[in-house]
Amino acid sequence: xxxxxxxxxxxxxxxxxxxxxLLADTDKKWIPFAGGTDLMVQLESNLLDGADFLNIWGLFxxxxxxxxxxxxxxxxxxxYSEIRSSEVIKSxxxxxxxxxxxxxxxxxxNRGTIGGxxxxxxxxxxxPPALLCYDAELLLxxxxxxxxxxxxxxxxxxxxxxxxxGELITHIKLRRGQExxxxxxxxxxxxxxxxxxxxxxxxxxxxxxxxxxxxxxxxGSMAATPILMxxxxxxxxxxEFGSDLIEKGLSILNEELSPIDDIRSTGAYRKKVTxxxxxxxxxxxxxxxxx
Amino acid sequence: MSHKEEFTLKINxxxxxxxxxxxxxxxxxxxSDENLTGTKEGCGEGECGACSVLVNGKLVNSCLIPISQVxxxxxxxxxGVANSESLAPIQKSFLENGGAQCGFCTPGMVLAAIxxxxxxxxxxxxxxxxxxxxxLCRCTGYKKIFESTLICSQMEDQQ
Numbered sequence: 001x002x003x004x005x006x007x008x009x010x011x012x013x014x015x016x017x018x019x020x021x022l023l024a025d026t027d028k029k030w031i032p033f034a035g036g037t038d039l040m041v042q043l044e045s046n047l048l049d050g051a052d053f054l055n056i057w058g059l060f061x062x063x064x065x066x067x068x069x070x071x072x073x074x075x076x077x078x079x080y081s082e083i084r085s086s087e088v089i090k091s092x093x094x095x096x097x098x099x100x101x102x103x104x105x106x107x108x109x110n111r112g113t114i115g116g117x118x119x120x121x122x123x124x125x126x127x128p129p130a131l132l133c134y135d136a137e138l139l140l141x142x143x144x145x146x147x148x149x150x151x152x153x154x155x156x157x158x159x160x161x162x163x164x165x166g167e168l169i170t171h172i173k174l175r176r177g178q179e180x181x182x183x184x185x186x187x188x189x190x191x192x193x194x195x196x197x198x199x200x201x202x203x204x205x206x207x208x209x210x211x212x213x214x215x216x217x218x219x220g221s222m223a224a225t226p227i228l229m230x231x232x233x234x235x236x237x238x239x240e241f242g243s244d245l246i247e248k249g250l251s252i253l254n255e256e257l258s259p260i261d262d263i264r265s266t267g268a269y270r271k272k273v274t275x276x277x278x279x280x281x282x283x284x285x286x287x288x289x290x291x
Numbered sequence: 292m293s294h295k296e297e298f299t300l301k302i303n304x305x306x307x308x309x310x311x312x313x314x315x316x317x318x319x320x321x322x323s324d325e326n327l328t329g330t331k332e333g334c335g336e337g338e339c340g341a342c343s344v345l346v347n348g349k350l351v352n353s354c355l356i357p358i359s360q361v362x363x364x365x366x367x368x369x370x371g372v373a374n375s376e377s378l379a380p381i382q383k384s385f386l387e388n389g390g391a392q393c394g395f396c397t398p399g400m401v402l403a404a405i406x407x408x409x410x411x412x413x414x415x416x417x418x419x420x421x422x423x424x425x426x427l428c429r430c431t432g433y434k435k436i437f438e439s440t441l442i443c444s445q446m447e448d449q450q
Contacts, residue, residue: 008314009293010359033357040316040355041336053314057360081349105425106403108337110349111356193424194338 005043010053016061016141019054019168024143026165028052034077035111037104038120062115062170065089074172076115080127084109093174095130095202098185102126105194115169118151121159121225124264128155128226129202129218130185131172139171140164148173155225181206181214182288184281188273190264197221198265201277205285212236212245217278222259222270231256241289246282250275298362302327303371311358318342318353321368329369329398333427340426343399344368350406352425369398372405381405381443390439392430400426404440413444 010033013019023030033039033053042048056062062077065086072088083089083100090097103112103126117127118138128151136151140163151172154162163169184203189195200220206213215236217229231252239245259270295310302325309324321330321344333341335354342353345367372379381404384390391397400423407414407422414422419440420433428436 005314005316005319005357006312007292008312010313010357012313012359012362033360036355036357036360037337037352040357043314044336053357055357055359104337105340106406106422107340107343107350107352107425110351193421 007049008043008051008053010055012055012058016059016170019056019059020141020143020166022054023166023168030054032056032119032168034113034116035079037108037112038116038122056168067176070176072174072176074114074174076118076169076171077113078115078172080104080109080112080114081106083114088176092176093130093134094183095133095185095204096127096174099126099130099202102185102187108194114172118154118172119161119163119169121155121161123158123223123225124197124200124221125226126187126197126200126220129200129220131174132218132226132228133183133202133204133216134174135216137173138169139173140167141170142166142168146170152228158224182281182285184284186277186281188277196264199270199273199277200226201274201281203278203281207241207285207289210241210289212239212241219257219274221264222257222274229253229256241286243286246279246286249278249282253278296359298358300358300361300363301365303366303368309358313359314357316354317344317346317356317358317361317366320358321353321366327368327370331395331398333395338427339396340399340403341396343402343426345402345406348406348409350403367402369401372401379405380446380448381408381440384443384446385436385439388439388442389435390431392428396426396428396430400428400436404443407440408444414441416441 013022029051031051031053033055034057062075064075065078066073067088080100080103114127117125131151137148138151140147149162156162182205186201187197188199189197197220202218204216215233217232220226232249253275257271259267261267293312296313298309300307309320318332321327330344331341333339337352337355343350344353346361346364381401403423403426419437
């Protein structure tokens with residue numbers, strides 16, 4: 001642990017408008033600070049020395065989950081515990097519900113936020129693959145205005161993203177749909193609780209009369225960013241669900257995935273596990289369809 | 292060097308004013324400024340739970356929270372769990388059922404158990420395991436800690 005936090009500064013705005021005005025001063029090295037579960041750990045590395053922390057934890061405009069007929073909008077400060085307490089997330093977005101329960105333990109879930117999980121941009125983060133499967137959209141706000149971006153386009157490389165200077169993620173939108181879907185979230189880590197993943201596997205498939213209407217496979221810890229497998233989506237949607245498709249998927253994954261070795265696992269292990277999980281869950285769906 | 296600022300916190304029911312740097316860890320406020328050393332520092336990065344306290348009733352790792360973010364909040368530490376007359380039921384249950392050995396993890400463990408029992412007064416074993424999964428113990432093997440929590444939940448005056 002670092003010896004002293006006395007050199008670090010933190011500014012606490014009253015509301016979102018003041019926060020965005022402060023962020024507009026791009027001469028400052030602003031780092032928005034939400035629940036702190038990632039940033040406080042990174043302080044130790046001294047990489048954040050000289051940062052101007054902006055305390056957004058108390059901003060009421062960024063809190064809470066709102067439901068309407070077509071969508072669910074989460075404030076960027078929604079904590080994992082709040083996601084776990086939300087009936088609509090539990091019933092309609094089970095991948096996100098599970099991901100929130102696998103992020104740290106209770107004390108972390110009470111502080112960690114969905115917006116922070118996105119902006120921290122770890123390829124091993126638990127909620128991003130779920131957000132990718134649900135085609136989430138992000139509202140980026142600045143003192144100049146607001147814009148919606150597809151979450152899939154947000155991460156541009158390892159720890160880099162599409163936020164312009166002065167912008168803050170304020171909301172995350174998920175589109176509702178009542179269709180029956182297959183949802184599988186599988187985290188492979190060293191232990192069940194508190195682990196950072198070796199592989200995150202997140203599959204959402206919607207089938208109508210054996211025809212695949214929607215197919216999303218998102219993976220964590222498998223590349224420099226959380227990834228959505230576009231090639232599988234393009235190859236599978238509008239196709240009949242059959243065992244040949246499972247083989248085809250395996251061959252696409254085998255060709256496209258090239259995870260790295262790092263402190264938590266090896267690339268070869270990650271790839272093997274991902275292919276095995278794909279086969280296992282696709283066969284489960286196949287059986288579930290009664291074929 | 293940042294400037295020190297004034298922060299008002301309620302700790303175990305008493306209102307206190309601290310002059311501190313805005314990024315001072317709540318853990319240091321509690322241990323060094325307030326001299327409440329029941330709260331421990333283990334890993335200092337949110338993995339071990341030894342520094343667990345309750346902020347506005349919610350279980351948190353005090354090593355991961357700057358004092359700026361708890362201004363005007365209510366903090367409960369292990370020192371506030373017992374009253375002047377007697378130990379709290381959960382503390383008695385840890386004592387009677389062998390839930391503590393070296394004691395380093397115990398304050399955090401007790402606060403995590405209190406947090407669970409306030410939300411869910413009749414947990415099953417799986418729920419106890421999940422609720423305490425952020426608190427590491429290197430002595431007990433956890434079994435006695437889980438038992439202490441479950442037995443407390445079956446006592447009439449658990450809180």
